[in-house]
Amino acid sequence: FLMIRRPPRSTQSRSSAASDVYKRQLMKYMLAASDNSMSLKRNAQISSTLSQMDIMEVDARLAKSKQATVRVTFDKVCDFCMKKIGEKAFLIYPNGITIHQACSISQNFSLLIDPITKQHFEKTFAE
Secondary structure, rough: OOOOOOOOOOOOHHHHHHHHHHHHHHHHHHHHHHHHHHHHHHHHHHHHHHHHHHHHHHHHHHHHHHHOOOOOOOEEEOOOOEEEEOOOOOOOOOOEEEHHHHHHOOOOOOOOOOOOOEHOOOOOOOO
């Protein structure tokens, strides 16, 4: 029967002390790596949630703009030339501006930009 004698607790051997230092360093590294990994995961989740919120906001704005109504009667006037629309062809922009199609063609207006307010609809709904 062989007995191995251990040094008293107050006097650790050099290998035991080195092992403790190694364990402490390893523990620091593991904690830092773990914190970094969790931080990256949290940041990715936050980014994903913010992107989803942006998409929902754009969808809500688009749905609201689709609900807009404009009533065109024989008394309705063109917002550009101020003449009655009557039975002529006309355009209605997303913000409710109504103009004759002839006014749009003669002035070379873009369908994406309101000729009165200069609002750019593609940029408005893309934001």
